[in-house]
Amino acid sequence: MNLPNSSDSEDNKQPHSITTLSTRVVYRNPWLSLREDEILRSNGRPGIYSVIDKQDCAVIIPIDFDVEGGRVWLVEQFRYTVQERCLELPQGGWEMDDVDPEELARGELKEELGLHAEKMVYLGWTWIAYGFARQKQHVYLATGLSQTEKDPDPEEHDLVVHSMTVREFEERMLDGTIRDVCTLAAWGLYLLWKARQ
Missing domain, CATH: 3.90.79.10 (Nucleoside Triphosphate Pyrophosphohydrolase)
Structure with missing residues (x-):
């Protein structure tokens, strides 16, 4: 079995399998924001990805x-x-x-x-x-x-x-x-x- 080289994963050299086409914030309050991203997967299929953003x-x-x-x-x-x-x-x-x-x-x-x-x-x-x-x-x-x-x-x-x-x-x-x-x-x-x- 071939395991990935640890330096490869650390450097994140692999190409991203999802591309962000557009993004919009659909909700925001003092604690978080919710955004909706229009995405394109590496297999050619489009989609929507919802992400909650919060501070550290x-x-x-x-x-x-x-x-x-x-x-x-x-x-x-x-x-x-x-x-x-x-x-x-x-x-x-x-x-x-x-x-x-x-x-x-x-x-x-x-x-x-x-x-x-x-x-x-x-x-x-x-x-x-x-x-x-x-x-x-x-x-x-x-x-x-x-x-x-x-x-x-x-x-x-x-x-x-x-x-x-x-x-x-x-x-x-x-x-x-x-x-x-x-x-x-x-x-x-x-x-x-x-x-x-």
Whole structure:
């Protein structure tokens, strides 16, 4: 079996299989815009592609290593789209372009948990749901945690703070209590980073 050369995929040397013929914004609000692109596939078939554009965001893994086995801080909030209260790592964006990712991560940590991190380690970034959305999420490990004043925004009025051991956190991911893909992906990046330390 011939596998693609890693440098080929990194440089993205392959020709695009879809060409954008035109684009128009069909909806916009302060949080996102929805555009509709007229496209032409490499097989000659035309089509329409709908894309949600959102600014970069951050997800933070706050771990207190002073507790035996480590303790993770999480938030629980009502997620309207799925009509459920969900448990997840703190995450969010500021609906602004050109925000420093670490500043954003520190801001979300303060807003949602009322925590300050002595150290922030950048673990990388992921695309969120790139089948229909263009949004990048930066992943940070936050350690050396200390309490500060919370500063929730109006959409976070129902946010509840939780902390649990790393073992409990992983059990909740495995048993399906935590289904948030950003939380799962961030934890995967953390485990890969940790294995290489």
